Amino acid sequence: MKMEELLDLIEVQLGKKRVRASDHFINDLQAESLDMVHLASAIEDRFGIMVPEKILAQAKTVQELFDFLTTQTTA
Amino acid sequence: MRLRLLSRMEQAWTITDRTYPLTAVCILRLENGPSPVVLESEWQKIQAIHPALRIAIRQDGNDFRFEEQVPPPPIRVETPGRNGDSQWETVARQLLNSSIDHSRAPLIRCVYLFDPEVAHSELILAAHHAIVDAASITQLFHQLLNGVAGNEKKSPRKPYPFPPGSDSLFPKKFKGLSLAYRLAGFFSRQFKEEWRYRKAMKGLPPTTIPSSSENGTGYLTLDEALSTALIREARKRGVSLPGLLSAALLLSVWEKKYDRIESPHRAVIFADLRPHLDPPVAPEVLGCYLSMLRFTTQLDQSSTLWTLAHQLSRSVYHAGKRGERFLYAYLSKALVQMTLRLRNQRLGTTALSFAGPLSLEPQYGKVRIRDIHGYITSNPLGPVFSAFGKLFNGRIGLDIQYLTGELSPEEARSISGLVLELLTQAAKTDAV
Numbered sequence: 001m002k003m004e005e006l007l008d009l010i011e012v013q014l015g016k017k018r019v020r021a022s023d024h025f026i027n028d029l030q031a032e033s034l035d036m037v038h039l040a041s042a043i044e045d046r047f048g049i050m051v052p053e054k055i056l057a058q059a060k061t062v063q064e065l066f067d068f069l070t071t072q073t074t075a
Numbered sequence: 076m077r078l079r080l081l082s083r084m085e086q087a088w089t090i091t092d093r094t095y096p097l098t099a100v101c102i103l104r105l106e107n108g109p110s111p112v113v114l115e116s117e118w119q120k121i122q123a124i125h126p127a128l129r130i131a132i133r134q135d136g137n138d139f140r141f142e143e144q145v146p147p148p149p150i151r152v153e154t155p156g157r158n159g160d161s162q163w164e165t166v167a168r169q170l171l172n173s174s175i176d177h178s179r180a181p182l183i184r185c186v187y188l189f190d191p192e193v194a195h196s197e198l199i200l201a202a203h204h205a206i207v208d209a210a211s212i213t214q215l216f217h218q219l220l221n222g223v224a225g226n227e228k229k230s231p232r233k234p235y236p237f238p239p240g241s242d243s244l245f246p247k248k249f250k251g252l253s254l255a256y257r258l259a260g261f262f263s264r265q266f267k268e269e270w271r272y273r274k275a276m277k278g279l280p281p282t283t284i285p286s287s288s289e290n291g292t293g294y295l296t297l298d299e300a301l302s303t304a305l306i307r308e309a310r311k312r313g314v315s316l317p318g319l320l321s322a323a324l325l326l327s328v329w330e331k332k333y334d335r336i337e338s339p340h341r342a343v344i345f346a347d348l349r350p351h352l353d354p355p356v357a358p359e360v361l362g363c364y365l366s367m368l369r370f371t372t373q374l375d376q377s378s379t380l381w382t383l384a385h386q387l388s389r390s391v392y393h394a395g396k397r398g399e400r401f402l403y404a405y406l407s408k409a410l411v412q413m414t415l416r417l418r419n420q421r422l423g424t425t426a427l428s429f430a431g432p433l434s435l436e437p438q439y440g441k442v443r444i445r446d447i448h449g450y451i452t453s454n455p456l457g458p459v460f461s462a463f464g465k466l467f468n469g470r471i472g473l474d475i476q477y478l479t480g481e482l483s484p485e486e487a488r489s490i491s492g493l494v495l496e497l498l499t500q501a502a503k504t505d506a507v
Contacts, residue, residue, distance in 0.1 A: 026355075032315070032392050032395040033317070033391075033392075034314075034315045034392040037313060037316075038313055054432035054466070057375045057432050058432075
């Protein structure tokens with residue numbers, strides 16, 4: 001999985017343009033918990049990776065979520 | 076030493092306990108817990124770094140102010156002895172039903188149920204809700220157990236500054252004139268909603284409020300397989316976990332206490348303000364950064380768990396997008412004052428405080444956490460049935476409170492049983 005693919009997915013799911021890896025889910029993307037639920041569901045559908053609740057709550061930025069997802073794909 | 080004025084939410088909690096205790100009680104059930112001597116030593120270190128553990132609350136005109144006591148009052152670890160695996164439930168109920176006098180520091184107690192002959196023990200913190208929320212009390216446990224385990228690198232030793240109030244950290248668009256503008260719109264929506272609610276309630280039996288009551292408690296812990304299935308199913312259906320759990324509570328109370336009579340009901344959902352403040356407040360900062368959101372929903376024969384969960388999830392979502400968590404926090408003192416003065420209306424039928432995944436390790440050195448429970452005193456003016464929800468070790472837990480003046484333990488168990496039944500059913504992919 002590439003960062004660009006995740007950024008594309010986030011842009012579609014959150015309805016935002018020009019999302020960056022450094023963006024903070026709450027401060028920059030104004031993502032609510034339900035947005036994160038939809039995003040986690042979309043990640044599972046697209047990449048086949050289940051994002052645990054703990055990671056969903058802990059990942060503050062796009063980069064942090066990407067880091068988790070890459071550990072899952074390389075494990 | 077005079078510190079800052081309380082935020083409006085902190086003031087709401089302080090005026091509530093004029094009529095009833097408002098105590099947050101959190102219980103860690105341990106295996107291979109530390110000796111009371113080791114615990115006491117670490118607890119004293121923790122007290123030294125958190126100013127919120129050394130304060131009292133004093134009235135200041137129409138407001139309240141935090142004051143730090145110098146020298147700090149010692150908070151001893153109380154060790155009444157341990158008498159069986161379920162003693163913690165009795166102790167927790169006693170603490171829930173006891174007031175913590177907010178004018179005298181400290182506003183927290185530490186009780187340790189320990190028997191050197193037994194591997195299991197229980198560590199209990201009971202605090203005035205104005206100084207802690209779920210995030211910070213969890214952090215207290217985390218810091219304490221890191222100290223006990225000798226994880227020096229993970230144990231903060233530098234004192235924290237006194238935490239700021241949430242009102243001063245609202246984002247710019249929820250301050251000054253912009254806040255006034257948003258409040259006007261919010262008031263208008265709330266007024267319409269209140270009018271519709273009162274109209275719909277006409278002719279229905281009034282909600283009885285027991286004149287005196289104590290708190291009853293219980294708990295539900297879903298196993299890991301059920302928790303995972305439920306989370307997966309909720310995501311698949313685009314529903315948030317707090318929305319789903321809140322729906323299960325509301326539907327169960329409606330069926331068991333209100334005999335499925337069609338009427339509007341109110342669900343209170345507590346929201347964590349910490350990540351939304353400017354700047355965000357870290358969980359290590361001891362304080363109460365909550366907002367109390369309230370949603371009205373019409374329950375009728377077509378109501379199912381998933382329809383209600385969708386409805387509540389969307390309501391929370393839209394309230395979040397409109398920034399209503401700040402508006403509710405701003406108005407919380409006025410809402411509680413009004414409820415206390417009128418005494419004719421409950422704040423809601425159910426309440427859910429959902430902490431999400433707890434930032435606690437399952438094990439600290441040789442100390443293993445078996446489980447964790449949290450209770451916040453139910454007020455007779457508050458909900459009929461409320462729960463503190465969390466995710467720990469992959470399991471969803473609901474710690475339940477009710478008023479013994481209106482529900483017997485059997486009735487409360489019956490409601491909890493239905494909550495579990497509904498959630499078990501919901502975890503199946505073909506559930507309606």
